[in-house]
Amino acid sequence: MDKRLEKLKGRLIVSCQALPHEPLHSSFIMGRMALAAKEGGAYGIRANTKEDIAEIRKNVELPVIGIVKRDYADSKVYITPTMKEIDELMEVKPEIIAVDATSDLRPGGMRLEEFYQAVRSKYPDQLLMADCSTIDEAVYADELGFDFIGTTLVGYTDQSRGDLIESNDFEIIRTILSKVKHNVIAEGNINTPEKARRVIDLGCYSVVVGSIITRPQLITKSFTEALED
Numbered sequence: 001m002d003k004r005l006e007k008l009k010g011r012l013i014v015s016c017q018a019l020p021h022e023p024l025h026s027s028f029i030m031g032r033m034a035l036a037a038k039e040g041g042a043y044g045i046r047a048n049t050k051e052d053i054a055e056i057r058k059n060v061e062l063p064v065i066g067i068v069k070r071d072y073a074d075s076k077v078y079i080t081p082t083m084k085e086i087d088e089l090m091e092v093k094p095e096i097i098a099v100d101a102t103s104d105l106r107p108g109g110m111r112l113e114e115f116y117q118a119v120r121s122k123y124p125d126q127l128l129m130a131d132c133s134t135i136d137e138a139v140y141a142d143e144l145g146f147d148f149i150g151t152t153l154v155g156y157t158d159q160s161r162g163d164l165i166e167s168n169d170f171e172i173i174r175t176i177l178s179k180v181k182h183n184v185i186a187e188g189n190i191n192t193p194e195k196a197r198r199v200i201d202l203g204c205y206s207v208v209v210g211s212i213i214t215r216p217q218l219i220t221k222s223f224t225e226a227l228e229d
Helices: 027-039 050-059 083-090 111-122 137-145 167-179 193-202 217-227
Strands: 011-016 044-048 064-065 096-100 127-131 149-150 183-187 206-209
Touching: 011 027, 011 083, 011 183, 027 044, 027 050, 044 050, 044 217, 050 064, 050 083, 050 193, 064 083, 083 096, 096 111, 096 149, 096 167, 127 137, 137 167, 167 183, 167 193, 183 193
Parallel strands: 011 044, 011 206, 044 064, 064 096, 096 127, 127 149, 149 183, 183 206
Antiparallel strands: none
């Protein structure tokens, strides 16, 4: 494993993303956001699109988990859903590429196993992260051979609707850790330093934190809602 990825063990990865409808949508801004994350002590960055990743690399020398979020009419899968997005990311070669590894069919009706084998065949040396939403999905992704298992989509899919990653002292994460052999990266609604510390103590390899650090409109909303009558 790349030595910079070894340094991710027990450390914080900051997700620097802003979608087109969001106020901070700009590759330049995401590059500066990544620099701010580095100055705060982050050891890695998760980023969306080859353009943002290229700009981030101008600002920091940190390992990147790369994704492309793209909607397709015939699928619920939107995180790096097809080979088109993989090819785009390989133009900037992020250290890790994350893909939706849920049970939902990909565009064109493709199943995860078929997609995984196609990516492995085309890019055999690329590290891959499985963004999962359930324990069963995490176990399946682990069996397929994903290098990292992520809890990114817990609570965001139909099959995980209502699940909270932090419930019962991170029971979902604890169960995944007991069932998989690959490194687990905790992600999704980990919105306090205490929660980040806890998932590392439980045995996660790294923890990804996003909105509570990099989406000021959501941070502001949490304060304004607290002041409403």
